[in-house]
Amino acid sequence: xxxxxxxxxxxxxxxxxxxxxxxxxxxxxxxxxxxxxxxxxxxxxxxxxxxxxxxxxxxxxxxxxxxxxxxxxxxxxxxxxxxxxxxxxxxxxxxxxxxxxxxxxxxxxxxxxxxxxxxxxxxxxxxxxxxxxxxxxxxxxxxxxxxxxxxxxxxxxxxxxxxxxxxxxxxxxxxxxxxxxxxxxxxxxxxxxxxxxxxxxxxxxxxxxxxxxxxxxxxxxxxxxxxxxxxxxxxxxxxxxxxxxxxxxxxxxxxxxxxxxxxxxxxxxxxxxxxxxxxxxxxxxxxxxxxxxxxxxxxxxxxxxxxxxxxxxxxxxxxxxxxxxxxxxxxxxxxxxxxxxxxxxxxxxxxxxxxxxxxxxxxxxxxxxxxxxxxxxxxxxxxxxxxxxxxxxxxxxxxxxxxxxxxxxxxxxxxxxxxxxxxxxxxxxxxxxxxxxxxxxxxxxxxxxxxxxxxxxxxxxxxxxxxxxxxxxxxxxxxxxxxxxxxxxxxxxxxxxxxxxxxxxxxxxxxxxxxxxxxxxxxxx
Amino acid sequence: xxxxxxxxxxxxxxxxxxxxxxxxxxxxxxxxxxxxxxxxxxxxxxxxxxxxxxxxxxxxxxxxxxxxxxxxxxxxxxxxxxxxxxxxxxxxxxxxxxxxxxxxxxxxxxxxxxxxxxxxxxxxxxxxxxxxxxxxxxxxxxxxxxxxx
Numbered sequence: 001x002x003x004x005x006x007x008x009x010x011x012x013x014x015x016x017x018x019x020x021x022x023x024x025x026x027x028x029x030x031x032x033x034x035x036x037x038x039x040x041x042x043x044x045x046x047x048x049x050x051x052x053x054x055x056x057x058x059x060x061x062x063x064x065x066x067x068x069x070x071x072x073x074x075x076x077x078x079x080x081x082x083x084x085x086x087x088x089x090x091x092x093x094x095x096x097x098x099x100x101x102x103x104x105x106x107x108x109x110x111x112x113x114x115x116x117x118x119x120x121x122x123x124x125x126x127x128x129x130x131x132x133x134x135x136x137x138x139x140x141x142x143x144x145x146x147x148x149x150x151x152x153x154x155x156x157x158x159x160x161x162x163x164x165x166x167x168x169x170x171x172x173x174x175x176x177x178x179x180x181x182x183x184x185x186x187x188x189x190x191x192x193x194x195x196x197x198x199x200x201x202x203x204x205x206x207x208x209x210x211x212x213x214x215x216x217x218x219x220x221x222x223x224x225x226x227x228x229x230x231x232x233x234x235x236x237x238x239x240x241x242x243x244x245x246x247x248x249x250x251x252x253x254x255x256x257x258x259x260x261x262x263x264x265x266x267x268x269x270x271x272x273x274x275x276x277x278x279x280x281x282x283x284x285x286x287x288x289x290x291x292x293x294x295x296x297x298x299x300x301x302x303x304x305x306x307x308x309x310x311x312x313x314x315x316x317x318x319x320x321x322x323x324x325x326x327x328x329x330x331x332x333x334x335x336x337x338x339x340x341x342x343x344x345x346x347x348x349x350x351x352x353x354x355x356x357x358x359x360x361x362x363x364x365x366x367x368x369x370x371x372x373x374x375x376x377x378x379x380x381x382x383x384x385x386x387x388x389x390x391x392x393x394x395x396x397x398x399x400x401x402x403x404x405x406x407x408x409x410x411x412x413x414x415x416x417x418x419x420x421x422x423x424x425x426x427x428x429x430x431x432x433x434x435x436x437x438x439x440x441x442x443x444x445x446x447x448x449x450x451x452x453x454x455x456x457x458x459x460x461x462x463x464x465x466x467x468x469x470x471x472x473x474x475x476x477x478x479x480x481x482x483x484x485x486x487x488x489x490x491x492x493x494x495x496x497x498x499x500x501x502x503x504x505x506x507x508x509x510x511x512x513x514x515x516x517x518x519x520x521x522x523x524x525x
Numbered sequence: 526x527x528x529x530x531x532x533x534x535x536x537x538x539x540x541x542x543x544x545x546x547x548x549x550x551x552x553x554x555x556x557x558x559x560x561x562x563x564x565x566x567x568x569x570x571x572x573x574x575x576x577x578x579x580x581x582x583x584x585x586x587x588x589x590x591x592x593x594x595x596x597x598x599x600x601x602x603x604x605x606x607x608x609x610x611x612x613x614x615x616x617x618x619x620x621x622x623x624x625x626x627x628x629x630x631x632x633x634x635x636x637x638x639x640x641x642x643x644x645x646x647x648x649x650x651x652x653x654x655x656x657x658x659x660x661x662x663x664x665x666x667x668x669x670x671x672x673x674x
Contacts, residue, residue, distance in 0.1 A: 055632075071632075182565045183624060209565075210631065211624040239627040247627075260567030261603070262559045262578070263626030269579050283564025320564040366622025366636035370569060377613065377641040416641070419609040420568045446562065446605050492563065492605070 019356035022115075025123045026066065032116045034067045034123075038217045040076050040236060043083035044229025049237070050075035057214050060126030060361035061352050063400030069213040072237030074245035077205065080233035081251050084176035084203035087230025092173045092201040096151045099199055103148035106223045107141045113222055114138070117215075119353065121187050124215035126361030126402065127315050128352045139481055140191040143499075146483035147199040150501040164518035170511040173201035174253035177507065178246045180239075180267075181216075182258040183209035183363050184318040184423075190216055192498050193256050198231065200507040205233045205252065207243050211364045239263070250274050254507065257281070258320070260421075261492055279496030279506050281320060281489060283421045284449030287442035288312075288323035288478065289464060291435075291455040295332040302339075304476070305454045309340040309427075311478045313347050313359050313406045317425040318367070320493075321450030323478055325418055327441055330431045337410075337429065341387055344427075347406050349392055359425060361401040368402040371424030374417055375407060378426075383411030386429070413441045421447070435460070439467045448490030452478045471497070533651045534614075535644075536588035536600045541619040542637060543592045545630055546572075550595040553629060558617065559584070560602040560610075560639065561626065570600070570617055570637045571628040590617070611654060613641040 023030040037054060039046040049070035056065040070076070110117060118132035127136070157169035179193040190206060197204050208216050213236045220234065235242050247255050248270035257267045258281040271278045294305045312323050328336050352360030362368045368391065375389050388407030393399055406425045409417055418428040432438040442451060442464075451470040455461045465473040471488045474480065481487065481499065488497035496506050538546070550556050553574040561567045571578070585607050590598040600617075602610065622636025630637055649655045 184565060209624050238631045239625060240629045241632060244627045259565045259626060260561040260563035260569070262561035262571045263566070264563070266578055266627055281564075283562075283567055364623050366569075366620055366625070366638065369620040369622070369636075369638055373638060373640055374568070380641070380643050414609065416609055416613065420562060420606075421564050422568065423564060 019354055021351060021355075022119045022122075022129060022353040024061075024353065025119060030119070032120045032123075032218065034120070034214055034218065036067060038067060038069045038214055038236065040070045040072050040080070041217070041220055041232075041234040042076070042080045043086070043233065044224075047079070049073070050079075055210070055238075059123050060363050060402045061123060062397045063365070063402065064397075066123065067214050070236045072235040072242040074241075076235045076237070077242060077245040077249060080205040080235050081176055081249055083230040083233050084205055085251070087228055088173075088175055088203045091203055091228060091231050094201065096154070099201065100148035100152050102226055103144045103195060103199060105226050107144040107148070109222050109226065110137065110141045110144070110219070114141075117187065117219060117222075120215045120218040122352045122360070124212050125183065125186055125363050126352055127318075128354075128357045128360040130355050130357065131315060133355070135481075136185055136188045139483075140188045143188075143191045143195045143483050147195040147501075147504075150196075150504060151199040154501070154504060161514075164516055166515050166517065168513040168515065170513070171200070171504070171508045172511045174507060174509055176203045176205060176252050177254040177256065178249065178252045179204055179206045180243050180247065180255070180257045180259065181206060181208050183211040184315060184320070186212035186215050187219055189258055190219075194232065196498075196503040197256075197507045198227075200504050202253075202507055203231050203233075205235060205246055207235055207237070207246050210236070210238050211367075244270075247271070248273065252276065254278070256496075256506070259283075264494065277506070279498070280494040281449070281496070281498065282447075282492060282494040283320040283423075284447035284470070284489065284493045285325060285419060285421055285445045286321050286323050286447075286450040286452070286470065287325045287327050287445070287468070288452035289327045289438050289442055289454065289468075290329060290332070290336060291438070291453075291457070291460055291464075292329040292331045293456040293460075294454050295336055296456060301456065301476075306340055306343045308452060308454055308478045309336075310343045310347060311452075312427040313344070313425040314479050316359055316362050316404070318363060318423050319479070320421075321472065321479070322421075322423070323450070323452050324422065324426065324428060325413070325442075325445075326427055326429045327432050327438055328429065329438065330433050333431045337386075341408060344387055344406050344408060349403060349405070350394060351398060359406060361403050362424060363402070365402055367423065368404060371404050371422055371426060374420070374422045374424070374426060378409045378411070378415070378417040378428075381411065381415045381417065383409040383415055383417055383428070386410055388425075413444055419445065435464070439464060442468050446491060447493045449488075449493035450474065533648045534588050535652070536590065537614070537616045538590045538592060538598075539616060539618045542617045545619050545633065545635060545637070546590070546592050546598060547595045548633075549629055555596040556598050556629075558598065558600040558637070560600070560606065562603070562606050566624055566626045566628075568639070569625065569628075570639055571626055572630055572637055573627070574629065587615070611652070612644055612649070614644050614648065616640045616642075
């Protein structure tokens with residue numbers, strides 16, 4: 001990902017030199033306006049929720065409500081699953097070429113509306129618009145194109161059992177699948193799940209997070225005409241009222257979830273009742289390991305490593321792979337940490353709609369409260385606060401938003417702030433003496449989703465990367481999420497892999513035709 | 526509000542959370558908590574009607590909340606997670622909020638939240654943890670802890 005300069009648009013507030021401040025959505029000069037209300041999207045049309053009820057959706061930027069969203073329940077989920085099955089026979093029989101064309105058209109439409117989607121996503125989630133412009137939306141666009149290519153290139157198999165007996169293996173879609181989306185990358189995480197499911201010929205019932213229920217509808221508004229009715233259905237609502245009925249529905253063929261462990265277990269429990277497959281992505285407590293040779297020179301690579309240290313603040317730390325544990329080799333500890341803290345001090349916090357802002361708002365009030373509660377326990381456990389540690393008040397209309405200072409604690413790996421996913425811009429920092437100790441601390445966690453390793457030695461980089469028990473080990477980099485690199489967890493971090501063509505396997509059945517071309521009987525009877 | 530008959534407890538509840546529990550129990554019947562880990566809404570207590578979430582051998586009952594005017598509320602956590610939490614006392618509080626996995630308070634616009642404090646000496650003694658525990662060095666001298674089961 002590369003941070004790019006955006007052209008000037010009408011600014012709502014003074015911008016830093018060279019930056020742009022996008023107008024608040026729905027105000028004069030804004031590139032996007034949300035509708036005052038969003039219903040559920042079922043069977044190709046917007047329909048009011050069965051309950052007749054809606055819930056308010058605030059922006060984390062200011063804390064103010066900006067739209068209301070359908071409070072869906074089991075009845076709406078039933079309707080959506082039914083609409084999916086109605087669409088499935090035709091959709092599942094479209095050629096892969098047709099489906100690939102549709103996915104590519106979706107990508108093109110998104111690309112033509114990049115700024116609109118990026119600003120909508122920032123308003124919805126609170127993240128800085130420089131990230132949505134340069135990462136969230138471009139990655140989502142590329143994801144559709146990637147799976148458009150994958151499905152075209154996918155082949156079945158032919159196994160020659162003997163001269164007259166052939167096993168043909170075909171890929172077939174599962175049917176109607178359920179997808180429960182997290183709030184940290186509302187559009188990108190939806191697309192990670194949607195693109196392979198649609199490419200494979202499934203119909204989808206998607207449940208957005210109730211913290212970020214609206215931006216997916218801005219996307220839907222752009223692409224609605226490209227998908228046949230019922231292929232993609234969106235039911236909004238609360239987890240217990242809409243998510244649980246979807247996950248436990250007896251007529252879905254698969255459920256995918258990104259979230260936390262207790263809900264992950266519940267989803268597996270429901271899946272066991274219906275005997276359907278699950279994919280789960282449940283987060284982590286990712287180590288970011290800096291070996292001593294990183295500091296051999298104060299060069300561009302050293303600069304890159306300091307950015308790697310600071311990446312805990314990306315997306316306000318609300319990333320399942322947030323490098324929230326920094327492990328720095330003792331021989332370079334003092335100097336490297338001092339330089340790292342200096343880099344952290346340059347992280348600009350401000351209006352998320354300002355393209356120069358590097359850290360925006362946490363996604364919700366309860367997330368803010370949780371982060372503050374972990375800062376409290378960190379202090380109580382005896383961790384040393386090196387920087388940050390407080391809620392940030394940015395003044396003006398931003399005072400009502402959910403902002404936290406980038407925070408670094410120094411401590412030991414047994415502390416709770418080293419073991420639990422805070423999902424905020426909070427770094428837990430410690431040191432290690434040698435390779436073995438570094439790997440041991442890195443692996444001393446319940447989770448294994450992501451990790452980072454930094455070294456100038458190719459062999460050390462390789463050995464460490466293989467030794468760390470995590471599904472993704474960024475090596476001399478961090479926080480890159482390109483399609484075609486598998487993403488998923490070891491240990492309690494989940495089941496399955498996203499972001500790669502192997503994801504198609506999670507959305508397909510294998511049909512085997514075992515065919516005899518022999519002219520005569522087998523001879524048993 | 527914890528069991529007055531069983532000595533020190535690991536878990537307590539604030540009045541605001543207790544009031545919410547009474548309200549939710551009046552609708553859903555007896556409730557329980559399971560402490561979550563991991564991303565998004567993780568590291569939070571999830572509240573369910575008893576019978577909705579299946580606990581098992583991988584879980585530990587860390588305490589029972591005795592909330593006046595409603596049923597006892599059992600609080601569970603996975604054993605592996607408890608290894609890192611066992612030196613802390615937990616208080617379930619209530620804040621304004623929205624999402625929460627499938628936890629049942631979310632539609633009320635509220636969210637249960639864990640607040641923690643370190644166990645005091647008497648509690649450590651009572652829980653058999655008094656030995657060579659915590660004291661955290663000011664300068665980090667990381668000692669690998671045993672890998673969780």
